[in-house]
Amino acid sequence: MSTLAVVEEILRETAVPMSVREIVERAGARLPSKSKTPDTVVARDLSMDIKKKGETSLFVRTSPGRYTLRALATGSHTSQHVQSNVSAQPMSALAARKPAAPAPATSAPVRRADTAEGGGFAS
Numbered sequence: 001m002s003t004l005a006v007v008e009e010i011l012r013e014t015a016v017p018m019s020v021r022e023i024v025e026r027a028g029a030r031l032p033s034k035s036k037t038p039d040t041v042v043a044r045d046l047s048m049d050i051k052k053k054g055e056t057s058l059f060v061r062t063s064p065g066r067y068t069l070r071a072l073a074t075g076s077h078t079s080q081h082v083q084s085n086v087s088a089q090p091m092s093a094l095a096a097r098k099p100a101a102p103a104p105a106t107s108a109p110v111r112r113a114d115t116a117e118g119g120g121f122a123s
Contacts, residue, residue: 003045006030008058008069017068020046 010026011018020043024031033041046067050057060070 001030001032003032003042004049004058006032007042007046007067011059011067011069011072015072017062017066017073019065020067023067 006027007023009030010023014026018026020039024038024042027038027042031038031042035041043065046059046061050059050061058069058071059067060073062068062073
């Protein structure tokens with residue numbers, strides 16, 4: 001059974017959005033990967049599935065690090081509200097950040113002590 005199949009089972013059993021850590025804890029030995037960092041494997045697989053399949057993915061991200069099944073997210077009034085808020089949020093935190101401050105102006109060019117005024121070679 002694939003990682004995503006196990007995640008799907010768990011999300012169906014709980015019927016609520018879950019964090020990757022909660023999914024991994026519930027999955028236990030059912031996860032096919034024997035990775036030392038199963039959280040990373042699950043998060044990667046979910047993110048890649050959502051990115052590749054878009055609206056046809058079985059999964060949807062309800063908030064950073066929390067996932068549920070698309071069918072559950074659109075099934076009830078509360079879940080629809082969660083889903084509509086997700087799509088209204090910017091895809092990246094970068095959109096909410098302030099622009100960087102301009103670099104400070106330098107007062108004078110820096111001169112190296114080992115160069116001479118006429119080209120840098122001593123006679």
